[in-house]
Amino acid sequence: MLLRSCLAALAVILSVAAAPARAAVCHDKSMTQDEIIDAIKAEPGCEAAMKVFRDCEYGASGDVLLGDAVEKKCEADFLPGLKSAQKKTYGRELDRCDAKYRNESGTMYRSFTAFCRAEVSLRYSRKALKAGPKAR
Structure with a gap:
């Protein structure tokens, strides 16, 4: 009887844990990923x-x-003004983020990668906005 109860509880926990997160509390309200x-x-x-x-x-x-949306938003500030070599450098920095946690298991490492990539894009955006349109 105890074994059945434990198995039933484990089944419930696993089914809840396996379900994808459909909403997050953000800005004091429940919001879907979209x-x-x-x-x-x-x-x-x-x-x-x-x-x-x-x-x-x-x-x-x-x-x-979410991180991809941030990257796209930030890239609008600098990507069109980058020369070919600068675009390659930017790409290598993003690749480093991808490689940093590549061999780690667990979804939190995908989050770390997304934040790393977004931070790189944010840095480039800040630099471009600080330099102004003439320096780009």
């Missing part, structure tokens, strides 16, 4: 988009799509 991505895209700039990412993170693989 709603968070839309909020990131709606922000006026890279810094604000990164703040939404930090505020709404899952701490798991769901952060990959």
